Amino acid sequence: MVVADVRAPRDGAFIDINGHYNPLTDPETVVINEEKALHWLSQGAQPTATTARLLSKTGIMEKFKKVKEKT
Numbered sequence: 001m002v003v004a005d006v007r008a009p010r011d012g013a014f015i016d017i018n019g020h021y022n023p024l025t026d027p028e029t030v031v032i033n034e035e036k037a038l039h040w041l042s043q044g045a046q047p048t049a050t051t052a053r054l055l056s057k058t059g060i061m062e063k064f065k066k067v068k069e070k071t
Helices: 034-042 049-057 060-070
Strands: 019-022 029-032
Touching: 029 049, 034 060, 049 060
Parallel strands: none
Antiparallel strands: 019 029
């Protein structure tokens, strides 16, 4: 999982690596750096549908919504 500029090509340069996802393991492996993810979300990053699902699955979106409500 990476942070990339919306204008960058799909396989182009990226800004930061936040984690990885492997659906082939049983159970699937989801590793996300929570601190980095919350930082980029607070900076206005818009996750793709798949990334949003993974962030929700790990509880990061819930934490982000709570932080966002406090401000």
